[in-house]
Amino acid sequence: xxxxxxxxxxxxxxxxxxxxxxxxxxxxxxxxxxxxxxxxxxxxxxxxxxxxxxxxxxxxxxxxxxxxxxxxxxxxxxxxxxxxxxxxxxxxxxxxxxxxxxxxxxxxxxxxxxxxxxxxxxxxxxxxxxxxxxxxxxxxxxxxxxxxxxxxxxxxxxxxxxxxxxxxxxxxxxxxxxxxxxxxxxxxxxxxxxxxxx
Amino acid sequence: xxxxxxxxxxxxxxxxxxxxxxxxxxxxxxxxxxxxxxxxxxxxxxxxxxxxxxxxxxxxxxxxxxxxxxxxxxxxxxxxxxxxxxxxxxxxxxxxxxxxxxxxxxxxxxxxxxxxxxxxxxxxxxxxxxxxxxxxxxxxxxxxxxxxxxxxxxxxxxxxxxxxxxxxxxxxxxxxxxxxxxxxxxxxxxxxxxxxxxxxxxxxxxxxxxxxxxxxxxxxxxxxxxxxxxxxxxxxxxxxxxxxxxxxxxxxxxxxxxxxxxxxxxxxxxxxxxxxxxxxxxxxxxxxxxxxxxxxxxxxxxxxxxxxxxxxxxxxxxxxxxxxxxxxxxxxxxxxxxxxxxxxxxxxxxxxxxxxxxxxxxxxxxxxxxxxxxxxxxxxxxxxxxxxxxxxxxxxxxxxxxxxxxxxxxxxxxxxxxxxxxxxxxxxxxxxxxxxxxxxxxxxxxxxxxxxxxxxxxxxxx
Numbered sequence: 001x002x003x004x005x006x007x008x009x010x011x012x013x014x015x016x017x018x019x020x021x022x023x024x025x026x027x028x029x030x031x032x033x034x035x036x037x038x039x040x041x042x043x044x045x046x047x048x049x050x051x052x053x054x055x056x057x058x059x060x061x062x063x064x065x066x067x068x069x070x071x072x073x074x075x076x077x078x079x080x081x082x083x084x085x086x087x088x089x090x091x092x093x094x095x096x097x098x099x100x101x102x103x104x105x106x107x108x109x110x111x112x113x114x115x116x117x118x119x120x121x122x123x124x125x126x127x128x129x130x131x132x133x134x135x136x137x138x139x140x141x142x143x144x145x146x147x148x149x150x151x152x153x154x155x156x157x158x159x160x161x162x163x164x165x166x167x168x169x170x171x172x173x174x175x176x177x178x179x180x181x182x183x184x185x186x187x188x189x190x191x192x193x194x195x196x197x198x
Numbered sequence: 199x200x201x202x203x204x205x206x207x208x209x210x211x212x213x214x215x216x217x218x219x220x221x222x223x224x225x226x227x228x229x230x231x232x233x234x235x236x237x238x239x240x241x242x243x244x245x246x247x248x249x250x251x252x253x254x255x256x257x258x259x260x261x262x263x264x265x266x267x268x269x270x271x272x273x274x275x276x277x278x279x280x281x282x283x284x285x286x287x288x289x290x291x292x293x294x295x296x297x298x299x300x301x302x303x304x305x306x307x308x309x310x311x312x313x314x315x316x317x318x319x320x321x322x323x324x325x326x327x328x329x330x331x332x333x334x335x336x337x338x339x340x341x342x343x344x345x346x347x348x349x350x351x352x353x354x355x356x357x358x359x360x361x362x363x364x365x366x367x368x369x370x371x372x373x374x375x376x377x378x379x380x381x382x383x384x385x386x387x388x389x390x391x392x393x394x395x396x397x398x399x400x401x402x403x404x405x406x407x408x409x410x411x412x413x414x415x416x417x418x419x420x421x422x423x424x425x426x427x428x429x430x431x432x433x434x435x436x437x438x439x440x441x442x443x444x445x446x447x448x449x450x451x452x453x454x455x456x457x458x459x460x461x462x463x464x465x466x467x468x469x470x471x472x473x474x475x476x477x478x479x480x481x482x483x484x485x486x487x488x489x490x491x492x493x494x495x496x497x498x499x500x501x502x503x504x505x506x507x508x509x510x511x512x513x514x515x516x517x518x519x520x521x522x523x524x525x526x527x528x529x530x531x532x533x534x535x536x537x538x539x540x541x542x543x544x545x546x547x548x549x550x551x552x553x554x555x556x557x558x559x560x561x562x563x564x565x566x567x568x569x570x571x572x573x574x575x576x577x578x579x580x581x582x583x584x585x586x587x588x589x590x591x592x593x594x595x596x597x598x599x600x601x602x603x604x605x606x607x608x609x610x611x612x613x614x615x616x617x618x619x620x621x622x623x624x625x626x627x628x629x630x631x632x633x634x635x636x637x638x639x640x641x642x643x644x645x646x647x648x649x650x651x652x653x654x655x656x657x658x659x660x
Contacts, residue, residue, distance in 0.1 A: 062659045066651035074643060083626075093626055099590040100532065102628070102635050106642035113643075113650055121654050153640060157631040163594065163624040 003167070007086050010174055014076065014181065021185040024192040025127050031195050053130045061138050064145065065125040068184055070117040071148035074109045075177050078155035079170070082108075083162045092159070105156060131191035140183055147180035276319050283323075284312030284358070285384050285395035298401040302372045302436045309345070309363045309384050309395075313352055321388040323347040327365045328385060332378030332402060340368045344387075377404040377496055406497035407434035407463065409442065409490050412504060419510040421604065422482050426471035426507050430490060434463035438494035444469045446476050447487045447503065454486075471507075482512035513549040515574055516542045517607045520616040522599060529620060531588040532628040537567070538582045539601045543574040544608070550574075552604040555583040559622075561591035564600070594624035 001009070033049060084091045098104045154173030158166065255262045288295050291305035299305050309325050324344040328337040345363040352359035371380070380402050384395035409430045416426040432440050443458040457474050461467045471477055477486075485508045491500040519540045525533040543549040554569040567587035572579070581601075588597070602613040629635040 059655060059659070063651050063655045066654050066659075067647055070647040070650055071643075074647065093590055096589040096591045099626065100628075103639060103642065105627075105639040106646075109639075109643040110646055113647055117647070118650060118654065121651065122658055126659070149640070149644065152643065153631070156636065156640065160627040160629065160631045160636060162626050 004086065007080075007170075010178075011080060014178060017178070017181055017185065021188055025188050028130070028188070028192045028195055035198070050130070055129055055132060057128055057133060057138075061128070061133070061141065062125060064141055065128060065184065066121045068141070068144040068148060068180065069121050069124055070113050071145055071152065072177075072180065072184065073117040073120060074112050075148045075151040075155070075173075075180075077112050078109075078152055078159075079173050079177060082155050082159045083165075085162075085165065093162075105159070109152075128187055131187045132194075133187045133190075137187055137190065140186070144180045144183050147176040147183070151177040151180070278315075279319050279321075280314040281391060281393075282314055283386060283393055284310070284360075285386055285393060286310035286312070287382055287384050287395050287398040289382070289398065289400050297399070298403055299371065300403045300405055300436060301374060301377070301438075302370060304370050307340075307365045307368050307382060309365070311347060311361050311363075311386060313347075313359045313361065315359075317349050317352075320349040320352075321390070322349065323361075324387045324389070325363050326385045326387075327368065328383050329368065330381040331374060331376065332380055333376045337381070337383065341365055342367070371402050374402060375495060377402045404494070404496045405435040406499060407432060407438065407440040407492055407494045409433075409492050409499075409501055412490070412501060414488075414504070414506045416507050420507045421512060422477040422479055422509050423472060426477070428469040428471070428488065430467050432461045432463050432465055432467050432492070434494055436494065437463050438496075439463075440492055440494050442467045442490055442492045445489050445491065447489070449485050451487060451503065477507075477509060479512055482509050484509055513551075513574075513605050514544040515549065515551060515603065515605045515607055516544050516578075517601065517603065517614050520599070520601055520614050522616070522618050528623050528625075530623045530625055530628065531590060531593045532586065534584055534586050535588075536582060536584045537599055537601075538580050539614070540578050540580050541572065541574055541603070542578040543576055546576065548573050548575055549605060553581055554602045555585065555587075556600045556602065557587040558598040558600070559588065559592045559595045561595065562589075567599075588622060590626050592622050593626055594621055596621045 029050075032053070033046065036044065036049065080086050081090060082092045084093055092104070092108050093099045098107050101107065151173040154169045154176070158169055158173075251262075254265075286309070288308045288310070289299070289305050290296070290308055291299055291303055296305065307327060309327065311323060311325065313320060313323070315321075324346055326344050327340040329340050330337045345365070347361045347363065352361045354360075378401070380400045382398040382400060386393050386395075409432060411429070411431045413429045414426070415429060417424050420426050428444055430442065432442060434440055440461050440463055441458055442461050443456050445456045446454045448454050455474075455476060457469055459467055459469070469476075485505070487503050487505050489501050489503045491498065493499065517539055519538075521538050523536045523538075525535065537555050539553070541551070541553070543551075550571055550573055552569065552571050555567045556564045557567045558564050565587060567585045568583045570581070570583070572581050596618060598615060598617045600613050600615045604612070606612060607614065
């Protein structure tokens with residue numbers, strides 16, 4: 001497997017983690033619904049169940065997770081689409097007007113935050129309100145923006161030195177990105193595992 | 199018609215003769231001969247008669263004619279048959295009768311026949327239309343087959359019977375090349391007699407073409423080899439093709455040359471001086487004028503004489519040493535590059551020359567990088583272009599450049615090309631990560647993401 005294929009594989013792994021997180025979240029609801037149906041003789045609406053399950057996680061936690069998901073979108077795009085190394089035809093340098101500008105990277109990031117970032121931010125973090133999240137886990141999520149900023153910084157560094165490359169920075173960026181993603185999905189994963197044990 | 203009646207009667211006579219000869223001239227069949235049917239016998243008799251008549255026609259034509267005269271019977275017409283027919287001819291254009299039509303105007307010719315006879319004694323009427331075109335001496339028949347009016351094709355009006363016919367063979371004079379009065383008339387026949395209508399005079403009008411909006415498009419003042427284009431709008435209400443001829447005159451208004459184009463009306467005709475070679479270097483500094491003649495094949499006209507172009511004096515320049523010096527030896531795409539060219543005027547005096555710089559890379563072929571007007575004397579001078587002509591797509595590419603100038607150089611050219619052998623540095627981002635710009639970009643990303651997060655938290659999570 002060459003370098004390019006490996007990086008594509010790593011992207012697929014990231015996507016797979018996201019899909020697993022989504023499936024776990026959906027299955028979590030299915031299990032809870034079935035569990036309540038077994039133990040209760042009263043009929044109920046799914047929406048009523050969702051309302052009943054809601055837990056207020058706090059404004060700070062919500063803001064941190066929104067911030068993290070916005071940065072996650074920027075980090076993954078910067079890692080894969082900033083230089084022409086992985087996608088020669090789909091990258092930041094294909095837009096010479098933006099890439100030539102002093103604040104081109106900021107423009108690129110702004111486009112990512114405003115378009116897909118807001119859409120993701122509206123829906124994904126809402127999933128956390130159905131899970132019991134422990135204080136240590138909430139504290140751990142505070143490190144997610146830092147990890148994502150490490151990833152973004154690595155990508156920007158690679159962009160500034162391109163066409164010179166430095167694999168170690170790319171892998172460091174990827175590692176911090178995947179760790180951040182795992183931490184972001186850990187409340188869902190933990191809640192799902194607890195439900196499986198029940 | 200008369201011939202047909204004679205032949206019918208002749209046939210009748212011959213059939214009568216069969217009976218007569220059967221009684222007298224032809225001997226009866228011999229008893230020994232097998233009996234033939236009676237029709238067979240008549241056939242044989244008829245053949246003999248026919249043969250005899252043919253021989254008579256050849257050998258005794260006079261007697262044959264006498265026989266024809268003897269057998270001829272006047273066509274049957276009752277004594278009440280009224281020959282006072284009324285003939286009318288009308289040309290209708292735009293739903294009303296007209297006496298004048300333009301060449302491309304659609305019209306229809308309507309014949310009216312008033313027949314005083316009742317249906318019992320009417321005869322079939324044959325109507326022909328004849329036309330005398332402008333400049334012609336004889337009428338020509340318009341319709342190849344006569345229009346027939348049957349006995350029952352009349353309508354009663356004011357005690358008279360009228361019938362109408364139109365002639366699809368004549369609906370416009372678009373193909374006619376002569377204008378003036380055309381004359382139409384009808385000829386009506388009942389097979390026995392014929393009658394003619396009064397002449398109907400129809401004026402054929404040609405609407406002449408027009409040339410409008412005459413313009414001369416050229417730099418001011420133009421050089422002899424500049425793109426000098428003569429424009430004019432051609433119109434012709436009859437939509438004829440228009441021959442437009444441009445005449446170029448010298449300062450004494452003597453014609454130097456002319457060129458003709460055949461143009462559709464409604465279009466703009468253009469004459470490009472370089473294409474026709476109206477001017478050459480010898481014409482530099484001279485004044486010219488022009489006018490057009492135009493026509494549609496019938497009407498011809500000309501415009502007034504208009505001034506132009508007034509060609510400016512041409513000079514010869516010398517150019518050399520095209521050089522490019524990058525801002526620094528790294529040759530990054532975002533840096534300035536100093537392009538220069540040595541130029542001088544080869545003629546005495548000053549010359550104002552427009553010099554332009556173009557750069558050529560794979561991503562941006564022959565991109566305009568700058569232009570300036572320089573005043574040249576006989577002393578050589580260096581013309582500089584300190585520009586930033588490249589963008590991120592030009593990174594890692596070699597480039598060429600061209601100086602183009604508005605006068606002709608010592609080689610008879612209007613440009614000089616050169617190539618830079620070293621490629622542009624492949625580095626894409628113009629700043630380092632650890633720099634004010636690099637950190638500012640990171641900071642902007644953080645602040646923006648934070649603001650968006652706070653906004654969404656307040657808007658969607660409370």
